[in-house]
Amino acid sequence: MSLQSFIDQAISPWMQEQGPDHDIVLSTRIRLARNFTDVPFPLKADDTKLQIVSNWLKEHFNHQSFLEYKNLEYFDMASLQQLEKQILVEKHLISPLLAERDKVSGVLLSKNEQVSIMVNEEDHIRLQLYLPGLQLERGLTEAFKIDDWLEAKIDYAFDQERGYLTSCPTNVGTGLRASVMMHLPALTLTGKVRKMLPAIHQLGLVVRGIYGEGSKAHGNVYQISNQVTLGRSEQDIIHDLHSVVKQLINYERKARQSLIEQSGIRLEDRIFRSYGTLKYSRVIESQEAAKCLSDLRLAIDLGYIQDLSTTAVNELMILTQPGFLQQYTQEILTPEKRDVKRASIIRERLSIEDK
Amino acid sequence: MKCEVCQQREVSVHLTNYLNGQKTEIHLCQQCAIEKGYLDADEESYTIHDLLSGFFNVQANPTTKAEPDHRAEHQLTCPQCQMTYQQFNKIGKFGCSKCYQTFSSFLNPIFRRVHSGNTGHTGRIPKRKHVHLQHQRLIQNYRDQLQELVKEEKFEEAAELRDKIKDLEQEGKSSAKKGDEL
Numbered sequence: 001m002s003l004q005s006f007i008d009q010a011i012s013p014w015m016q017e018q019g020p021d022h023d024i025v026l027s028t029r030i031r032l033a034r035n036f037t038d039v040p041f042p043l044k045a046d047d048t049k050l051q052i053v054s055n056w057l058k059e060h061f062n063h064q065s066f067l068e069y070k071n072l073e074y075f076d077m078a079s080l081q082q083l084e085k086q087i088l089v090e091k092h093l094i095s096p097l098l099a100e101r102d103k104v105s106g107v108l109l110s111k112n113e114q115v116s117i118m119v120n121e122e123d124h125i126r127l128q129l130y131l132p133g134l135q136l137e138r139g140l141t142e143a144f145k146i147d148d149w150l151e152a153k154i155d156y157a158f159d160q161e162r163g164y165l166t167s168c169p170t171n172v173g174t175g176l177r178a179s180v181m182m183h184l185p186a187l188t189l190t191g192k193v194r195k196m197l198p199a200i201h202q203l204g205l206v207v208r209g210i211y212g213e214g215s216k217a218h219g220n221v222y223q224i225s226n227q228v229t230l231g232r233s234e235q236d237i238i239h240d241l242h243s244v245v246k247q248l249i250n251y252e253r254k255a256r257q258s259l260i261e262q263s264g265i266r267l268e269d270r271i272f273r274s275y276g277t278l279k280y281s282r283v284i285e286s287q288e289a290a291k292c293l294s295d296l297r298l299a300i301d302l303g304y305i306q307d308l309s310t311t312a313v314n315e316l317m318i319l320t321q322p323g324f325l326q327q328y329t330q331e332i333l334t335p336e337k338r339d340v341k342r343a344s345i346i347r348e349r350l351s352i353e354d355k
Numbered sequence: 356m357k358c359e360v361c362q363q364r365e366v367s368v369h370l371t372n373y374l375n376g377q378k379t380e381i382h383l384c385q386q387c388a389i390e391k392g393y394l395d396a397d398e399e400s401y402t403i404h405d406l407l408s409g410f411f412n413v414q415a416n417p418t419t420k421a422e423p424d425h426r427a428e429h430q431l432t433c434p435q436c437q438m439t440y441q442q443f444n445k446i447g448k449f450g451c452s453k454c455y456q457t458f459s460s461f462l463n464p465i466f467r468r469v470h471s472g473n474t475g476h477t478g479r480i481p482k483r484k485h486v487h488l489q490h491q492r493l494i495q496n497y498r499d500q501l502q503e504l505v506k507e508e509k510f511e512e513a514a515e516l517r518d519k520i521k522d523l524e525q526e527g528k529s530s531a532k533k534g535d536e537l
Contacts, residue, residue, distance in 0.1 A: 037452055044436040044450035122448075148482050156481050157452035160488060162462075163476025165452040169462075170469055174478040204471050230466055231473020287364070287386075 003348050006328055007315050012091060012113035012130070015314055019133015022310070023301040024249050026181040026221065027130055029092075030139040032147055033166045033175035034125040035157040041167040042103065042120045050104035053124045057117070060153045061108055067145065069110035072117075077105045083332075086323035092130070094118055115146060122167050123175075125150065134245060136178055136238045144234075163230065173230030178238055180245045185220040185298045186255035187248070193222070196248075204228040205244055219290030219317070224248070256302060271299040279350055284343040285335075289320050308350070316349055358384035360391070433457040494523050 019025065035041060036056075039049050054076070062074040077085065077098065085099040093116045094107050105120035118126040127150070129143045157165040163173040171177070187193045193207075200207055208223045224245060226237045259267050274295035277284070284292075297313045299305040318324060320342045326333050329341055356366040364384035371380050383391065431440040434457070438450035443458060455462070466474045480489045497520045504513040 035452060040436040040451035041449060043446070043448055044438060144479070147479075151481050151483055155484055158481050158485060159452070159455060159476075161475055162455055162466075163478060165449070165455055167448045167450075169447070169449070169465055172466070173470070173473075173476045176478070228470045228473065230470040231475060231477060233478045 003328075003345070004352065007319065007349070010091075010318055010324060010327075011315055012093075014112060014114045014130055014132055015318075016311060017132045018310070019131060019135055021134045021249055022132065024183055024252050025134040025245070026183060026314075027132055028135045028139050029131075029179045029181070030129045030136075030143040031177040031179070032125075032127045032143055032164075033123045033171045033177075034127065034147070034150070034154075034164060035166060036124050037155045037157040039124065041123060042105070043122070043167055045120075047104050050120050054104055054106055054119050056154070057106075057108060057119050057125075061117075061150070066149050067142075069112065069115045069146070071111040072108050072115070073111070074108050074119075075106055077101060077107070083323060083326055087327055090318065090321040090323045093128075095121060095126075097121055117150075123171070125154075134180060134242075134249075136180070136242050136245075139178070140176075140234060140238050170227070171229050174232070174234050174237065176229055176234050176237055177225050178241050179223050179225035180241065182222050182224060182245065182248060182252075183220055183294065183297060184222055184248065184252050185294050186259050187252050188220045189259065190255055192251065192255060196251075200224070200244060203240060203244060205241060218287070219294040221290075221294070256298070260302065268304060271295045271304055275299065275305065278346050280347070281343045283336075283339045284346065285339050286320060286322070286342065289342055289346065290317075293317055293320075312349060312352075316346055319345055319349070356382060358382065358387050360384075360387040431457060490523060490526065494520055497523070 015027070019028070036053055039045060039053055042050060045053075054074075058074050061072055064072050066072070080088075085094070088094040088107070089096050089099050091113065093109060093113060095118065098105055098107065098118050098121045101121070103120060105118075107119060108117040109115070114130050116128045116130075118128070127143060127146060129139055129146065131139050131142075159165055164175040166172050166175055184193055187196070197207055204227050206225055206227045208225070209218055209221070224241065226241050228237070274292035277288070278292045278296060293313055293316055296305070296308070297310060300308055300310050300313065319328070322333075322338055325338050325341045325345065328345065333341060358364045358366055359382055361384060364386065366382040367385045368383045368388040369380065370383070370388075432438070433450055433454045435453035436450035438454055438457075440458060440461070443449065443454065449455060449458075463474045480492060482489070497516055501513055501516045501520065504510075504516060
């Protein structure tokens with residue numbers, strides 16, 4: 001398969017659109033945790049019970065369309081290869097937890113990969129919706145529509161006092177986790193991100209690396225999300241998150257500006273060194289690739305590099321992950337071989353743009 | 356500070372080793388610490404739950420005066436999923452929706468810690484199954500607004516709102532009769 005057609009399959013359609021504040025915000029995710037009322041949560045449910053849940057979803061929602069989310073398709077985790085699961089994780093369509101589960105579980109995916117409904121993960125239902133750029137309000141509205149659509153066929157575990165009941169006490173109430181994926185190179189470079197973390201935490205928000213809980217920032221990409229799910233309305237949660245993200249965007253833009261003013265030539269040097277590394281290296285490990293891609297994205301945003309689009313960077317962020325590298329080469333690769341393949345894919349992708 | 360092994364990445368793990376009274380310190384990055392076997396690769400993903408069971412333990416500690424009899428607490432078992440209070444305490448997760456009732460007397464302190472002092476839901480209500488609740492919430496909102504209007508002496512608007520509330524209450528009653536529960 002040619003790289004171009006592989007990319008077309010690898011990148012979710014929504015990722016190719018540019019959303020609001022796309023120079024800093026990569027994507028917005030809304031996640032709602034829901035459970036069936038009369039089935040124990042996956043932690044305590046045996047396979048027969050879990051089967052009830054997955055069968056119900058298959059029966060009522062497989063091959064259905066809802067609004068622009070066409071052709072929802074159900075994938076049984078048991079029927080997927082290890083590599084296929086890894087790729088779904090790398091596309092953020094399922095969680096690492098779901099990929100590792102050996103119990104009855106699955107995922108209902110919309111054709112445009114904007115909606116993913118994980119079945120029998122920690123909760124019976126984890127509804128996720130993705131949008132490009134910063135679009136929390138719209139994301140919430142859309143997620144609510146899908147939530148209502150599901151609820152028309154499912155009796156949710158809901159309690160007047162505690163709200164939507166979830167397996168983990170950290171999700172109870174709204175079951176809402178809203179996350180914004182942000183690229184903050186200038187704030188990281190100037191060490192300001194670390195200083196802001198305590199204040200962000202005080203507001204009931206969490207900052208994580210790109211792969212969620214426990215992961216470190218990779219290529220200066222951070223995921224900011226709400227921690228509190230109980231005692232606040234969904235709108236209030238979104239509103240708070242939105243205003244903090246807006247502040248961070250302002251700070252990042254200012255930090256970028258002062259980087260240009262105070263150390264323009266050094267920044268330019270750093271950026272073009274990274275560009276050189278990406279264009280010419282023969283072996284590159286993921287950490288270095290992520291760092292260079294972050295520089296490249298910054299370069300495009302600031303206008304230092306004009307003959308390249310952010311789409312190329314987005315694609316490379318996805319493609320240079322271990323699962324995708326192996327999918328592309330159609331073989332299991334050792335970490336050393338992966339680093340070689342990663343370098344060659346990057347060179348190839350950047351040369352598409354040159355032509 | 357750079358990692359002692361790879362000399363590239365920033366240090367994130369500090370190890371102090373005492374052997375025969377000799378103290379040695381090692382400073383490594385996460386990746387090298389995992390490679391050298393000092394850290395479990397999965398370790399970091401547990402942090403949130405470690406913290407959580409920490410919350411629980413504080414709660415289970417019999418220093419608070421509101422604490423009920425300790426033995427009774429340990430015998431509590433959820434009738435639906437057979438989760439015991441001890442298990443719940445250890446795992447930090449509920450086994451089923453019934454657990455919320457079974458362990459209800461212990462939940463407020465936990466929720467307060469996890470959710471910045473909150474214990475009750477104020478968000479969305481399922482549309483189909485809980486029409487009645489939605490009604491109640493709406494009526495309550497209107498009542499609050501009504502009071503404001505009266506305070507501001509906007510009686511005309513207040514009267515309109517009062518009629519609206521009446522209609523809603525009527526609607527609520529008839530839908531409740533149709534068998535909508537809770």
